[in-house]
Amino acid sequence: MNSFWNTLSKPFFVLAPMADVTDPAYRRLIAETHPADVMWTEFVSADGLYHTREKKGMKDDENPLMRDLLYTEGERPLVAQLFSSNPENMAYAAKLCAELGFDGIDINMGCPDKSIEKQGCGSAMIKTPEVAVAIIAAARTSGLPVSVKTRIGYNKEEIDTWIPVLLKQNLPALTVHMRTRKEMSKVPAHWDLMPRIVALRNELSPDTLIIGNGDVIDLSDARAKIEESGCDGAMLGRAIFGNPWVFAGRTHAELSKEERLKALDTLARYFEEIQPHKSFHLLKKHVKAFVQGFDGAAELRGAIMNTGSVQEMRTVLQSA
Ligand SMILES: Cc1cc2nc3c(=O)[nH]c(=O)nc-3n(C[C@H](O)[C@H](O)[C@H](O)COP(=O)(O)O)c2cc1C
Structure with a gap:
């Protein structure tokens, strides 16, 4: 599929989705300071979009979920991150994001939050590969490129079983937070395992871009991690706290x-x-x-x- 993903030069650096942090206000600040190569919205519930708009008939300008999807042109390419374990709702929300003008859809398959997992979403997807595959297919009906963000496993590292499930879907991009669900953010990210993910990509889906995530502190750290591990891009999350210049290569200490x-x-x-x-x-x-x-x-x-x-x-x- 022809999409913005094919136009990125490597290595590239992207803004992580962070609920209540990379909201429309913060994204705009970053875009106007120095945008990332790709930006992500916070995760948004596809079920919630369906229920508030179709069942409750809530007006879009009063709908908090729709407000999370506000953006400015400077944020492009911009990917809307969605979660759901219900294919119909995912198809509905992805189509809506296409109509809203997003450049891509990303599906959250890594969130460890219990309330998200209870819905069969986030990291829970790692335990239900067949649902994950159905959700990807449903999002694709929007016509937008569909990427996934996940972790290296649930209770333990499951790279050899879980990552191939995703790679076999021919995703344009796969972001891997280099920790398991169980590790939350409590241990250092396992960047040493990235070469195995890259090798699987080379074998199963050579065109899928691999984005590494976890503990990247600034752009030079991102470059070093990419070079050492062989992935194509890096996703930066907490590094942007208090530093909207991070994608310009400036460190917090320099400000x-x-x-x-x-x-x-x-x-x-x-x-x-x-x-x-x-x-x-x-x-x-x-x-x-x-x-x-x-x-x-x-x-x-x-x-x-x-x-x-x-x-x-x-x-x-x-x-x-
Ligand atoms: C406050 C906060 C909110 C987050 N919200 C999301 C989210 O909505 N979707 C998602 O995929 N990951 C979310 N994450 C995880 C980050 O995208 C990222 O995977 C994690 O912070 C590790 O990267 P880092 O070390 O660069 O911060 C969130 C993390 C934080 C700290």
Whole structure:
């Protein structure tokens, strides 16, 4: 299939989906600072999209799930990450994402959250390969390229059994978080196992791009991990906390106080503009990552955490 995936030059660097972090406001900030080669939305429930729109008849501009799918053109190529274990709902949501203009669909097969697993989604897919295959097929009916993000196994490393299931689907791209479900994020990512995944790809699906994920701290670390392990690209998640310049190759330590505070102020502005319905608490979660690394940071953090609205927070930031 001809898609943006075929146009990327290697190595490439992509933004991880992170619920309540890489929301439309943060994605816009990154896109305007220095975009990743591919951006991901936070994961969105395909079942939820179906129920809120078709069953409840909720208007799109009042629907929190639809608001999670807002984006700006600078974020392209942009992939919508969906989860469901129900093929009809997945087909419905994927078609909707095609209509909304997304460049691709990614299916979450790695989330360890119990509430997601209870729905047969996220990491639970590793235990039900036949459902995973049906869900991929359902998403493909949208006509968009369908990629998958997963882990190396459930309770133990299952590279030789689980990864081939996915590779046999001829995905344009497969992202592997190099930990098992059981390991959550508690142990270092097993990048040493990546060459086995690459070898399986070479054998079973040579055109599938392999994206490694887990503990990449900045772009030079990403380049080193890609070079050592043989994968095609790297996905960066927590490295973007407090550093929207990460895809420009800048490290957190290089950022000046002014840059940090201005970036947080811009994020606050986008938060208010794009997602005024969301709790202010979600914006406050970014404060620690941005307001650090300079004299007086702790006092300023304290002052910001005492504010009660986005406006108050911006006033404190602008007078700092
Ligand atoms: C706050 C948070 C939210 C996350 N939400 C998602 C998500 O919606 N979908 C997903 O596939 N992974 C999600 N993840 C996992 C990340 O995409 C990534 O796999 C993980 O953080 C490891 O990469 P890192 O070490 O670069 O952060 C989330 C991680 C964090 C920390």
